[in-house]
Amino acid sequence: MIISVGTKNPAKIAAVEAVFKDYSNDIVSVDTDSGVRAQPLSDDETIKGAVNRAVAAFKEFNADIGIGLEGGVHKSEAGLFLCNWGALKANGLEPIIAGGARIRLPDEIAERLLEGEELGPVMDEYTKRQNIRKKEGAVGVFTNGRVDRSEMFAHIIKLLLGQYEYQRNQLENNPK
Template sequence: MKIHCGIGSTNQAKMQAAAAVFSDDKYDIQGFAVDSMVSAQPFSDEETKEGAVSRAKAVLEKDVEIGIGLEGGVMPMEDGLYLCNWGAITDQKNRLFTAAGAKMILPEEIAEGLYRGEELKTVMDAYTNRHGVSHQEGAVGTFTAGVVTRAEMFTHTVRLLYGQWYFYS
């Protein structure tokens, strides 16, 4: 019997990350549009983590055994605005595990748009003159020349989550 895993997003990069880790035939992955319960553009590690936890818990209410939440955000630091990401995994036993992924500084012109109140996905679409960058390579893929994509960045976080969940299972 397959273990039904829900991911609290229908974003393609996040779905790819979950599918890359939960790739065994015993898992069935489905994306759900759920509210992160945080601002559209999280502006700290704490808020980004809270969004991931909210997504994981919300999707667990969708008749799945495992709920996965992934949230991208930014965090101001002394030397600039950094891209960040957080993940959470929960299950029907009410266990909750969290993990964070890589961080990298954003160019000043991108940070300026975010400080004006725009979302990173909107700023990136304008910057690249394309639509849907957040579903594809993301900001991390753009500013690493494709060396690391958004899906790969989230895959690392999902691996950390899966490892914790599996260890305690």
């Protein structure tokens, strides 16, 4: 089975590898375009980015499964929340979508994002470190390391894989 991941981000690739470790497969990655802003500012935009990445990854390698993962933010009355979405594309199925954990971002970070900056560089400046998005991510920083970006995306991938397995079982047991 070929599983194509629409990113070169090591945290996202590690999440896919962890979840698919029991499958006989080859995991390949490709840098895909999300088709949305570098900093998605809503659930809908973040979902669209994940679906676009999954479909592009699926097509790029003629894969059995294409995975797209996208991080963004979503504004609510309670503040600006980190959001993460994933999509899985496979032959004969519409893209499967799942969302992950949410945490409220500190106002000083939220304000900068709402002014047009991207979370990755803001977090690098905030932590005085480089490539936070490829390591623990903002979620790792703001949860004191209890949940890192790879773990957060692994949860989404488990949700995607479970839905995929369910839908495949339904198709096999109830052919039209």
